[in-house]
Amino acid sequence: MFNFKRPHHKLHTSDENDLRLSDLKPGEKGRIVEIGGSENFRHRLIEMGLTRDAEIWVDKYAPLRDPMELIVKGYHLSLRGMDAQKIAVERIA
Amino acid sequence: MNFNIAVAGNPNCGKTTIFNALTGAKQRVGNWPGVTVEKKSGHYTHSDNIFDVIDLPGTYSLAAFSAEETVVRQYLENDEADVVVNIIDASNLERNLFLTTQLIELGKPLVLVLNMMDMADEKGLQIDVDTLATLLGAPVVPVVGRTGEGIDLLKEKILRVSTEISMKARLIDIRYPRDIEIEIEKLHQLIQKNDVTDKHSRWTSIKLLESDQQTRDEVRLHNNCADILDQAKISINRIEVLFKDTGRATISSARYGFIQGAMRECVVESLIDSVDYSRQIDRVLTNRWLGLPIFGLFMWLMFKLTYDIGSIPMDWIDSGLVALMNFISDLLPNSMFASLLVDGVIGGVGAIAVFLPNIFILFLIIAVLEDSGYMARVAFIMDRVMHNIGLHGKAFIPMIMGFGCNVPAIMGTRILESRRDRILTVLINPFMSCSARLPVYVLVAGAFFPDNAATVIFSMYILGIIAAIGSGKLFSRTILKGMSKPFVLELPPYQRPTLRSLVLHTWERGYLFIQKMGTVILVGSVIIWVLGYFPTEVELDRDYGSERTTLAQYHDSQLADLESKFKKSVDQDRSGYHSEMIVYESSSSYLELHEQFQLLQEELTSEKSKQLYSLRQQEIGDITEQKWIGRVGKIFEPIVRPLGFTWRESVALITGFVAKEIVVSTYGVLFGVGEDVDEGSQGVISGLRSSGMTPLVALSFLVFTLLYTPCLATVAAIKRETGTWAYTFFSIAYSLGLAYSLAFGVAYFGRMFNWLS
Numbered sequence: 001m002f003n004f005k006r007p008h009h010k011l012h013t014s015d016e017n018d019l020r021l022s023d024l025k026p027g028e029k030g031r032i033v034e035i036g037g038s039e040n041f042r043h044r045l046i047e048m049g050l051t052r053d054a055e056i057w058v059d060k061y062a063p064l065r066d067p068m069e070l071i072v073k074g075y076h077l078s079l080r081g082m083d084a085q086k087i088a089v090e091r092i093a
Numbered sequence: 094m095n096f097n098i099a100v101a102g103n104p105n106c107g108k109t110t111i112f113n114a115l116t117g118a119k120q121r122v123g124n125w126p127g128v129t130v131e132k133k134s135g136h137y138t139h140s141d142n143i144f145d146v147i148d149l150p151g152t153y154s155l156a157a158f159s160a161e162e163t164v165v166r167q168y169l170e171n172d173e174a175d176v177v178v179n180i181i182d183a184s185n186l187e188r189n190l191f192l193t194t195q196l197i198e199l200g201k202p203l204v205l206v207l208n209m210m211d212m213a214d215e216k217g218l219q220i221d222v223d224t225l226a227t228l229l230g231a232p233v234v235p236v237v238g239r240t241g242e243g244i245d246l247l248k249e250k251i252l253r254v255s256t257e258i259s260m261k262a263r264l265i266d267i268r269y270p271r272d273i274e275i276e277i278e279k280l281h282q283l284i285q286k287n288d289v290t291d292k293h294s295r296w297t298s299i300k301l302l303e304s305d306q307q308t309r310d311e312v313r314l315h316n317n318c319a320d321i322l323d324q325a326k327i328s329i330n331r332i333e334v335l336f337k338d339t340g341r342a343t344i345s346s347a348r349y350g351f352i353q354g355a356m357r358e359c360v361v362e363s364l365i366d367s368v369d370y371s372r373q374i375d376r377v378l379t380n381r382w383l384g385l386p387i388f389g390l391f392m393w394l395m396f397k398l399t400y401d402i403g404s405i406p407m408d409w410i411d412s413g414l415v416a417l418m419n420f421i422s423d424l425l426p427n428s429m430f431a432s433l434l435v436d437g438v439i440g441g442v443g444a445i446a447v448f449l450p451n452i453f454i455l456f457l458i459i460a461v462l463e464d465s466g467y468m469a470r471v472a473f474i475m476d477r478v479m480h481n482i483g484l485h486g487k488a489f490i491p492m493i494m495g496f497g498c499n500v501p502a503i504m505g506t507r508i509l510e511s512r513r514d515r516i517l518t519v520l521i522n523p524f525m526s527c528s529a530r531l532p533v534y535v536l537v538a539g540a541f542f543p544d545n546a547a548t549v550i551f552s553m554y555i556l557g558i559i560a561a562i563g564s565g566k567l568f569s570r571t572i573l574k575g576m577s578k579p580f581v582l583e584l585p586p587y588q589r590p591t592l593r594s595l596v597l598h599t600w601e602r603g604y605l606f607i608q609k610m611g612t613v614i615l616v617g618s619v620i621i622w623v624l625g626y627f628p629t630e631v632e633l634d635r636d637y638g639s640e641r642t643t644l645a646q647y648h649d650s651q652l653a654d655l656e657s658k659f660k661k662s663v664d665q666d667r668s669g670y671h672s673e674m675i676v677y678e679s680s681s682s683y684l685e686l687h688e689q690f691q692l693l694q695e696e697l698t699s700e701k702s703k704q705l706y707s708l709r710q711q712e713i714g715d716i717t718e719q720k721w722i723g724r725v726g727k728i729f730e731p732i733v734r735p736l737g738f739t740w741r742e743s744v745a746l747i748t749g750f751v752a753k754e755i756v757v758s759t760y761g762v763l764f765g766v767g768e769d770v771d772e773g774s775q776g777v778i779s780g781l782r783s784s785g786m787t788p789l790v791a792l793s794f795l796v797f798t799l800l801y802t803p804c805l806a807t808v809a810a811i812k813r814e815t816g817t818w819a820y821t822f823f824s825i826a827y828s829l830g831l832a833y834s835l836a837f838g839v840a841y842f843g844r845m846f847n848w849l850s
Contacts, residue, residue, distance in 0.1 A: 037579075039339065039341070040158065040579075041579045042342060043156065043158070043341055043342060043345065044158060044579060044581055045581065046342050046345040046346060046349075047153050047154045047156065047191060047345055048153060048188065048581055048583075049187065049188045049191070049349065051345070051346045051349045052338075052346060054349075059372070060379070060381070061381070062379065062384070062473050062474055062476065062477060063379070063380070063381050063382070063384040063385045063474055064385075064474070064477035064478065065477070066476065066477045066480075067473060067476050067477070067486075067580060067582075069375075069379070069473065069584060073185075073187045073188050074184075074185060074186075074187060074188075074216070075185045075188060075583065075585075076371070076372075076375075076583065076584035076585075076586075077581070077582070077583055077584065078469075078472075078473050078476075078580070078581075078582040078583075078584055079580065079581060079582075080476065080480070080579075080580045083579050083580065083581075
């Protein structure tokens with residue numbers, strides 16, 4: 001199982017002003033621009049409904065500030081900050 | 094006729110509830126071959142047909158990403174199932190349909206079940222069931238699994254799909270964007286032309302475009318595979334150029350595109366009626382400030398209920414066992430068989446059986462936490478802490494449970510999804526100081542640190558936690574490196590658990606524990622008994638019989654002396670007594686003499702029994718030294734001597750391998766106090782003190798007891814949950830090694846700096 005390549009996906013939008021899911025505050029809403037990270041990670045998220053252009057709502061952060069709780073496609077999902085950092089989003093009202 | 098039905102669906106979609114509603118309580122729980130993924134099967138009869146039902150593990154996809162997904166996919170691809178029943182959470186339709194699109198492509202006769210229709214209503218979702226059935230090309234049955242509404246209709250649909258050819262035909266394909274369809278078609282034709290696979294060839298084409306390793310390997314087994322694999326590479330490249338993403342991601346996104354199209358046609362969402370009760374509950378339960386204290390309160394309640402309620406039936410079992418032991422002893426006086434039954438079987442298995450109520454209550458509480466949806470919140474709240482050790486937030490539950498008993502805790506690691514997390518949690522769990530270790534701490538700390546016993550005991554718990562965290566960090570950076578999965582956790586809506594599923598859950602896990610008692614612990618107890626019973630005749634250096642007689646005679650003569658002295662004084666005193674008002678025997682001077690005499694007599698009598706008792710202790714100690722168990726202890730004595738231990742500690746630790754609380758009863762035997770000692774027993778305490786143990790050695794002994802190889806039942810649980818002897822032996826060796834090193838450290842540095850000598 002180790003011969004199979006797992007390239008890390010570099011985000012295309014990589015300038016510093018770029019907004020990540022982990023930057024959103026509770027109550028803020030974003031639209032997914034792109035997901036980075038390992039192939040398995042990206043694919044897992046896409047399977048869970050975090051597709052490009054999907055709308056995502058940050059509901060809250062855990063009591064110890066990590067992980068975060070999101071609402072996507074009508075259900076609640078939790079991601080760690082370090083993983084949310086790999087997701088580029090644009091803020092929507 | 095006999096039909097195989099496979100129940101598939103997302104985690105938290107109510108799959109198990111439907112499975113239970115279909116099959117009733119007639120279930121078998123086992124493991125899928127080669128993996129520790131639970132396999133549940135059952136059956137039911139409908140219109141004279143028998144339906145064998147398999148409850149597949151809950152998965153979000155068929156990507157073979159986890160052990161569960163691999164199991165589901167292999168089972169479905171291997172043509173074992175006649176009909177696939179796909180359970181869909183109607184209140185979470187969009188994401189649940191993702192798996193459905195893959196099941197449709199797999200080409201099996203399919204029945205779709207819209208579960209939790211009541212919750213969909215609450216959420217303000219109106220689903221047009223007929224349109225959905227047309228769009229997906231499979232019958233759709235709306236049900237409410239919790240109440241059983243719609244189950245009869247489901248059975249009817251399953252019957253029709255199983256028996257009627259027309260119902261089996263796949264009516265639709267999931268349509269992808271045109272550019273992807275072109276590539277699918279190219280591969281499809283090549284595959285059909287070369288007759289490569291007996292599976293649905295469209296499924297194979299799509300899987301190839303997703304760069305699915307398993308499908309590629311299967312294609313590679315055929316001649317002409319090169320053409321197909323080359324075409325797949327070309328097609329994937331084209332898709333990557335056109336869609337600016339990998340084939341896999343593009344196809345998954347396209348599936349969601351199809352789902353969104355379907356949803357637009359058959360779902361009406363009225364936001365006005367929508368109430369998200371779960372979110373309201375979570376405002377409190379996972380609140381930034383209240384979340385942690387409430388969680389702490391729940392944990393405290395869990396322990397409290399487990400131990401307080403559990404102790405009531407515990408006493409019943411205990412007195413039942415004592416009655417049974419007495420009954421057998423009366424029936425078969427002084428025979429070897431009686432001793433085997435009483436001291437070996439009942440003593441050993443019974444020591445564990447008394448924990449059954451606690452274990453069942455704990456499992457029941459955990460089932461409530463799981464079925465209600467709170468367990469996912471535990472993971473959410475504690476993830477930050479557990480992430481430090483390289484673990485998933487949910488791993489916190491088995492760690493806490495370890496303070497009670499490591500066996501249910503290790504079995505509780507099944508709540509973790511990734512195998513790597515399960516193994517890591519299993520390996521560090523034994524360091525959480527279980528309740529069986531407490532009697533040992535209380536005994537030894539009470540004997541050697543009477544003023545600081547609580548501090549010493551508390552520091553043992555802390556040391557255990559440090560050992561667990563340290564080992565967790567070590568393992569996740571060495572032997573279990575890089576297998577970690579990203580934390581993607583669904584927080585399912587809260588639900589009221591059904592009694593049936595709570596009972597089933599609790600029983601399934603509790604039964605495993607009972608099985609273990611009947612096997613591993615039974616054998617272990619008998620072995621310890623054999624070691625302690627044979628050889629039946631031992632030769633002792635001292636003649637205890639005559640020593641006992643001499644001792645008794647000496648004390649008896651002392652007593653006789655005292656009595657004659659008393660009589661003499663009385664006679665003397667009486668001669669000087671002149672009052673005629675009161676008889677001499679009631680005079681104050683006589684009473685004073687008599688009182689003095691009685692005091693002295695009591696003192697002598699107690700001195701006599703004390704010395705006889707101590708002689709008996711020495712005799713039993715000597716006898717045990719000659720038994721096999723003592724000889725084994727002697728063999729290991731040189732190994733444990735650097736820690737300051739004698740053969741007694743070595744025996745106690747060996748027997749403690751069956752169950753750690755046995756360390757205390759072993760000391761009871763070694764110091765001849767009998768086995769019914771408890772941790773407060775003065776006999777053992779004085780025995781320990783007089784055996785030459787220093788406080789330093791006692792501390793090193795406590796450290797060793799905390800850390801060394803968990804009991805037999807735990808080892809059996811480790812074997813069961815890791816599935817391999819390799820991890821089991823590793824766990825034994827690692828914990829022995831850690832215990833030895835740290836105990837040696839305590840003894841060595843202690844001697845060096847002259848602490849506690």
